[in-house]
């Protein structure tokens with residue numbers, strides 16, 4: 001593995017070690033330098049991960065017209081299918097070479113937050129045509145709940161890295177916007193243009209993203225020190241954890257929400273499942289105690305709802321094929 005890659009961090013001490021000092025130091029360093037790390041021994045069962053990837057594969061194997069029945073654009077809940085090339089982060093090709101399917105916490109229409117049209121809150125679309133529709137639903141819901149649990153644990157560690165108490169992000173973690181995104185990247189053609197992307201360079205909007213990737217490879221993150229794109233080499237069962245834009249706002253840029261992209265030159269299909277944890281829509285993100293500069297905070301306070309809805313509107317307008325991510329300027333010296 002390239003020494004310039006994000007570090008691999010063992011999460012086992014979170015469950016066993018009362019001080020967790022070493023874990024906290026490693027996470028802190030990764031947040032300051034990369035905004036990315038890989039997490040192992042995190043308590044999400046491997047067979048649950050495998051089942052999610054298997055169901056995802058079976059979903060994308062369905063005919064296009066079946067998947068289109070669940071298109072994300074049919075309602076405003078940000079759930080369902082986004083077709084190939086519907087997203088275009090770098091705007092240098094006819095679109096990113098991937099298709100996706102969004103699932104969140106399955107909320108009824110009479111849920112208070114759904115009635116209030118809070119960002120990302122609503123019912124799921126569950127495809128009926130997958131080989132085992134009942135199991136698809138059960139596995140996705142179970143995985144979603146397990147990922148909320150892991151998100152809350154990681155948020156506690158992040159609070160500790162900033163010298164704050166475990167419950168600092170407690171209100172943020174209540175009734176969160178949390179989105180599971182099943183992704184399928186077909187293999188890139190060998191003679192394709194050199195600006196072909198599975199997903200173009202972007203940063204994520206929320207607090208943290210926890211990505212499960214298969215063994216294909218192709219995810220890259222920008223290394224600010226060596227000024228190069230570095231691979232995030234797949235580690236079986238690990239989560240690639242990265243900080244979203246909210247973490248930069250909270251920490252007044254002490255922590256990095258870093259650029260990443262996918263280029264699938266493997267000649268194989270690639271499957272990945274990011275889980276985006278973006279918090280309670282009514283929570284206000286403001287500079288955390290101890291992160292101010294002498295002149296104060298760089299960013300004004302903003303609610304999760306305003307932030308998320310605003311980022312979507314800025315990047316995608318109201319068109320279909322929305323996704324959680326944000327285009328920033330391409331860093332200098334990018335090949």
Ligand SMILES: O=C(O)CCC(=O)C(=O)O
Pocket residue numbers: 181183199204211213219260261262272273274324325
């Ligand atoms: O599939 C991946 O490895 C990355 C996906 C991603 O960055 C995103 O969905 O925001």
Ligand SMILES: [Fe+2]
Pocket residue numbers: 202203204209260324325
């Ligand atoms: Fe991303």
